[in-house]
Amino acid sequence: NAGVMQNPRHLVRRRGQEARLRCSPVKGHSHVYWYRQLPEEGLKFMVYLQKENIIDESGMPKERFSAEFPKEGPSILRIQQVVRGDSAAYFCASSLNHRGLTDTQYFGPGTRLTVL
Amino acid sequence: TQLLEQSPQFLSIQEGENLTVYCNSSSVFSSLQWYRQEPGEGPVLLVTVVTGGEVKKLKRLTFQFGDARKDSSLHITAAQPGDTGLYLCAGESQAGTALIFGKGTTLSVSS
Numbered sequence: 001n002a003g004v005m006q007n008p009r010h011l012v013r014r015r016g017q018e019a020r021l022r023c024s025p026v027k028g029h030s031h032v033y034w035y036r037q038l039p040e041e042g043l044k045f046m047v048y049l050q051k052e053n054i055i056d057e058s059g060m061p062k063e064r065f066s067a068e069f070p071k072e073g074p075s076i077l078r079i080q081q082v083v084r085g086d087s088a089a090y091f092c093a094s095s096l097n098h099r100g101l102t103d104t105q106y107f108g109p110g111t112r113l114t115v116l
Numbered sequence: 117t118q119l120l121e122q123s124p125q126f127l128s129i130q131e132g133e134n135l136t137v138y139c140n141s142s143s144v145f146s147s148l149q150w151y152r153q154e155p156g157e158g159p160v161l162l163v164t165v166v167t168g169g170e171v172k173k174l175k176r177l178t179f180q181f182g183d184a185r186k187d188s189s190l191h192i193t194a195a196q197p198g199d200t201g202l203y204l205c206a207g208e209s210q211a212g213t214a215l216i217f218g219k220g221t222t223l224s225v226s227s
Contacts, residue, residue: 042204045214056213091158105215107158
């Protein structure tokens with residue numbers, strides 16, 4: 001079985017451009033989570049989605065960031081008008097169910113975004 | 117605010133040595149998880165501890181959950197170069213919708 005897939009693995013954008021990060025969860029998983037890892041910091045939760053619904057976006061900046069998980073296709077994290085401070089590794093995780101930590105989140109390899 | 121503090125931040129040891137890394141909080145967690153992350157990759161789950169005082173063993177790795185469920189430790193016996201990586205602890209947020217991570221311990225084992 002394929003694990004969580006993220007693409008691209010590396011993304012370079014200039015300030016002001018848009019960044020679009022894709023995440024294909026483990027087959028059959030309907031819960032997707034996005035995390036951001038900044039240098040010298042731990043992983044920070046951004047958003048939790050279940051097919052077609054945003055369940056918790058408390059960790060996502062209110063402006064420029066959006067996320068979706070459509071009925072068909074991968075989950076997308078979109079960052080508009082990127083700034084240098086958006087440079088980070090973005091990780092997606094998926095789980096089969098959502099019952100707190102009793103249901104394992106499987107992480108993808110991440111997308112490393114560099115903003116010039 | 118729920119925070120998980122990990123110590124030490126960096127650890128560099130020789131092959132064959134033993135080590136312990138710690139994960140502490142002022143908050144009670146229903147359970148804690150330990151992950152290992154290698155450079156350029158995502159975190160991989162090692163273990164979940166659920167019951168206060170619980171001890172779990174995974175080959176040379178021993179995980180312990182504090183009685184009060186506010187802290188955890190990871191002990192590695194006879195470390196090997198293959199143990200090199202970033203070790204992260206994580207707990208469930210109060211809302212139950214996300215994982216809260218510590219900043220991690222970067223372990224380097226040289227032969």
